[in-house]
Amino acid sequence: MVGFWGRRRREAQEQQESADADLGRRARTALVTADERIRTTEDELAFAVAELGETPTRELRTGLDAVKTHLAEAFHLHQLNHDEIPDAVEEVRTRNARILQLCEWAESVLDERTEALGERVARVRRAPRILQRVRDDISALRGRLPQMRETIERLGERYSASALQRVRITAEEAEELLDFAERSADLSERRRAAGRAEEANLALETATETVRRAASIVDGVDGFEIEAMRAQATLGDVIEDSRGDLIAARSAPRTPAVTHAVERLEAALAEIASPGGRSDPFADLASVSEANAALDAAVAQARERAAHPLPSAEHVWHEVGVADRALGIADGLINGHRGWIGADARTRFAEAQRIRFEIDPLVVPEETRERAQQLARRTAQLADEAVRLAQRDIDSSRPDDDDWGGWGGHRGARGGAGVLGPVLGGVLLGGLLDDIFD
Incomplete structure (x- = not known):
């Protein structure tokens, strides 16, 4: 046995020594790799400063300084591992892990x-x-400016000022952007030739962004004309559909909502500019579509109401009365047999009472009578369920004979079980029965 445990200790020691040796090798390799990485990054930083300037490279310089500081600590720990004074194995292991x-x-x-x-x-x-591409884009956009002016002039003849507000940029403003982009490109080229990389890069980014904005303006004019034509085509379909809806609305119940929706749609159709006039197809489409949808909703609601008319206030109050009577029956049964009534019946009764409190303010307004009717019916249903569950609890707890079995030992309990049963049930729950009959 002694030999067995001795062998186990030697094996464990050999495994630990092997792991420590591997940790040391990894620490030395990592130290060399990190030091070489720092030297390489210093070269990269020098190139980046020459190409970008000091400001864009500041974060890399800060990170490099921090890394040098911490790597100095790692070199110091490695030196301690190789001092002439031998250290404990645990200390060497901790240093290598830190390295x-x-x-x-x-x-x-x-x-x-x-x-x-x-x-x-x-x-x-x-x-x-990139600079050459910017110049090419500027040249191409300048070539599109005459066509852009013609398009804007044509749009002004066909569409109203409100419609053209969606294209607020003129050809002159687009040309100003292109001039600015060209000056920025020239400046970038001069600054780079002078060795001022940071300013050259900023000017190049400005030129690129300005060309992008000018392109979006020129493209936006063409895009507006396309979208306006689509809006006009859609508007024609909506107008035709709206006229059909107005005809169909004549057969719908003439409720105030339907009358108002018809008048609103007719007014929206009347406001559309006559053919040949300057129009705003976007605003016209939005106005007619909204009025058309309102008429559809009003007609659907009127027809639904005609098929299912609102209950009168008197009818709702009648159903509330039914609910109140059901609540009264449930209340009397539960209060009269409290000792026997379980949680289910009490829960239904409490929920019925809660719903009943919500009903009264809803009966008078027409728009809430259906809700009040539903709540009244739900109250009566819950109250009836409470009665049924309470009766079930009473039947399951009632003794089979007048002797009252288990309570016979209490003098005074015999013969009066039918009357005292619920009372005694509550007393049992309160733990007072023995005190009462003492």
């Missing part, structure tokens, strides 16, 4: 900062191609 942690942190920081900067550096290196 690994610091090196992994350094790698992650540098990965994050260089990745964020990489796209900007790549963009700068593509600057000549």
